[in-house]
Amino acid sequence: MTDASIINKAQAWLSSNIDEKSKLEIKALLDAPDDTELIDSFYKDLEFGTGGLRGLMGVGSNRINVYTIGMATQGLANYLKLSFPGEDISLAITHDSRINNTLFAETTANVLTANGIKVKYFKEMRPTPMLSFAIRHYGCKSGVMVTASHNPKEYNGYKVYWDDGGQVVAPHDKNIITEVLKIKSIDDVNWNKNDALKEYIEEDFDLIYLNEVEKLSMSPQTNLVEKDMTIVFSPIHGASGKMVPAALNVFGFENIHVVKEQIEPDGNFPTVKYPNPEETEALDLSIKLAKEVNAELVLACDPDGDRYAAVVKNEKNEYELLNGNQTGALIIYYLLSMYREQGRLTGKQFTVSTIVTTGLLGEISKGFDVPYYDVLTGFKNIAAVILANEGKKEFIAGGEESYGFLVGDFVRDKDGVSACAIVAEIMAYYKQKGMSIIDVLAEIYMSYGFYKESLISITKKGKDGAEQIQQLMKGFRTNKPTSINGIAVSKIVDVQESKVYDMKAGTASVLDLEKSNVIQFYLEDGSKISARPSGTEPKIKYYISVNEKLPNREAYRATEASLDAKINALKKFFE
Numbered sequence: 001m002t003d004a005s006i007i008n009k010a011q012a013w014l015s016s017n018i019d020e021k022s023k024l025e026i027k028a029l030l031d032a033p034d035d036t037e038l039i040d041s042f043y044k045d046l047e048f049g050t051g052g053l054r055g056l057m058g059v060g061s062n063r064i065n066v067y068t069i070g071m072a073t074q075g076l077a078n079y080l081k082l083s084f085p086g087e088d089i090s091l092a093i094t095h096d097s098r099i100n101n102t103l104f105a106e107t108t109a110n111v112l113t114a115n116g117i118k119v120k121y122f123k124e125m126r127p128t129p130m131l132s133f134a135i136r137h138y139g140c141k142s143g144v145m146v147t148a149s150h151n152p153k154e155y156n157g158y159k160v161y162w163d164d165g166g167q168v169v170a171p172h173d174k175n176i177i178t179e180v181l182k183i184k185s186i187d188d189v190n191w192n193k194n195d196a197l198k199e200y201i202e203e204d205f206d207l208i209y210l211n212e213v214e215k216l217s218m219s220p221q222t223n224l225v226e227k228d229m230t231i232v233f234s235p236i237h238g239a240s241g242k243m244v245p246a247a248l249n250v251f252g253f254e255n256i257h258v259v260k261e262q263i264e265p266d267g268n269f270p271t272v273k274y275p276n277p278e279e280t281e282a283l284d285l286s287i288k289l290a291k292e293v294n295a296e297l298v299l300a301c302d303p304d305g306d307r308y309a310a311v312v313k314n315e316k317n318e319y320e321l322l323n324g325n326q327t328g329a330l331i332i333y334y335l336l337s338m339y340r341e342q343g344r345l346t347g348k349q350f351t352v353s354t355i356v357t358t359g360l361l362g363e364i365s366k367g368f369d370v371p372y373y374d375v376l377t378g379f380k381n382i383a384a385v386i387l388a389n390e391g392k393k394e395f396i397a398g399g400e401e402s403y404g405f406l407v408g409d410f411v412r413d414k415d416g417v418s419a420c421a422i423v424a425e426i427m428a429y430y431k432q433k434g435m436s437i438i439d440v441l442a443e444i445y446m447s448y449g450f451y452k453e454s455l456i457s458i459t460k461k462g463k464d465g466a467e468q469i470q471q472l473m474k475g476f477r478t479n480k481p482t483s484i485n486g487i488a489v490s491k492i493v494d495v496q497e498s499k500v501y502d503m504k505a506g507t508a509s510v511l512d513l514e515k516s517n518v519i520q521f522y523l524e525d526g527s528k529i530s531a532r533p534s535g536t537e538p539k540i541k542y543y544i545s546v547n548e549k550l551p552n553r554e555a556y557r558a559t560e561a562s563l564d565a566k567i568n569a570l571k572k573f574f575e
Contacts, residue, residue, distance in 0.1 A: 026059055094130065094131045129417055132413040147159065150277070222432055229297070233259070234286045283309065376513065454567045489503050517533055
């Protein structure tokens with residue numbers, strides 16, 4: 001029997017001032033013989049997380065719709081007015097290609113202007129990094145990117161940014177949540193839009209952004225020599241279809257083939273199961289085209305253009321998808337090598353990555369005597385380090401294992417557009433030296449260790465699934481494993497409890513890192529497993545990292561096979 005509180009909440013929505021279509025949908029949920037969808041739609045209010053909103057689209061308090069978008073935006077508007085009393089407040093908005101994105105972006109703009117906040121609204125959809133840059137360029141106090149990133153087509157939401165161009169961090173994230181929680185009903189939202197406060201960002205802004213991208217090139221002459229290098233690109237039906245080819249062009253590359261079946265923005269993502277470049281299946285059409293044109297490099301971005309993927313030819317002349325850790329290592333190694341070669345390493349540079357990303361990035365940085373910061377998962381934490389060092393040290397690059405990277409600091413979020421251009425330059429630079437990308441990776445592994453990573457993502461459905469995941473994390477804390485897959489656990493880092501447990505000594509020390517629901521297991525053979533529940537859906541992720549020394553180039557594949565065997569054994573343990 002359905003809980004009375006859920007029925008009462010659904011009835012309250014039904015009697016509120018919502019549109020007739022939504023009312024019919026609620027009535028259908030109430031009359032349905034199976035109450036699963038009713039419960040999941042109304043058992044709680046959709047959480048405004050530390051980065052914004054994300055969830056399934058539909059009617060109800062636990063769904064993304066114009067009303068939950070409006071309520072969240074009213075809370076954001078209230079916080080902006082509290083934060084900047086008496087000031088002229090403006091906010092930038094854009095969106096990607098998802099279903100209802102124009103509707104949700106317009107709803108956000110309408111509520112903000114109703115509250116006296118000026119809106120700089122992109123006339124056409126644009127990638128996330130351009131929203132981040134626009135905030136800084138126009139001196140906005142905040143920004144909203146309407147997207148659900150690489151989630152399936154049923155999802156939508158938005159990410160909230162602050163005046164530095166980064167996603168909101170403490171104290172603003174928690175303070176915005178506090179204001180959002182004060183909005184108890186649809187009637188608490190000011191829906192009386194003021195179009196006079198809305199100003200469009202026109203297409204000429206693209207050139208301003210591309211001018212900054214062009215400055216990132218470390219070897220423009222090499223790019224000109226290799227201007228005919230064959231590159232395939234796919235925006236996977238997203239917002240980067242125009243900007244990535246333009247970025248490649250300003251770097252000097254001219255022979256670019258865009259996957260025609262995926263160039264048009266389409267929130268149904270008709271050619272893929274998931275619009276996620278981490279998934280090999282999402283790149284099938286790109287690789288098919290690459291074979292037809294004999295491409296040397298394949299690039300792809302997710303729908304909002306903040307993540308990217310790269311596919312290269314290996315020694316068997318087969319196309320091989322590089323993971324985010326590999327492309328991150330290539331970028332860090334290339335940039336630091338070029339900085340050293342050009343005499344630009346002054347001791348005042350730094351790199352950043354997250355605690356679930358490969359330790360290889362830190363090892364490379366250490367090898368160049370460049371300070372390296374390890375932060376919590378989420379690019380907002382990387383942006384916070386950039387902001388803290390602004391005017392003191394130069395940020396070279398940083399990123400996450402999940403195919404997100406940033407070079408330079410004019411953007412303060414993942415930038416798949418500029419990352420694609422940098423990866424193409426890396427390919428061209430080492431091609432001139434007679435080296436393949438696999439050769440470069442081997443060079444890195446021989447110097448700093450052969451690291452390999454994998455991710456297990458286990459999804460549980462609905463309310464029960466979320467509770468199961470919480471119990472699983474609780475179990476790790478109350479019954480700390482002393483061995484995993486027969487290998488002794490040497491150390492456990494509990495970020496939530498701010499503790500580091502030395503399992504051999506039986507001691508605990510304090511961890512100097514902001515609290516987050518993450519547990520990391522360090523094994524005696526050098527392996528590391530990080531367990532983290534997803535913040536947006538009932539899912540738990542296990543990040544597995546193993547490493548060995550690569551003795552020589554010839555041992556590349558044999559060592560990789562050994563690492564794969566370790567990873568597969570650990571996967572079975574957690575699955």
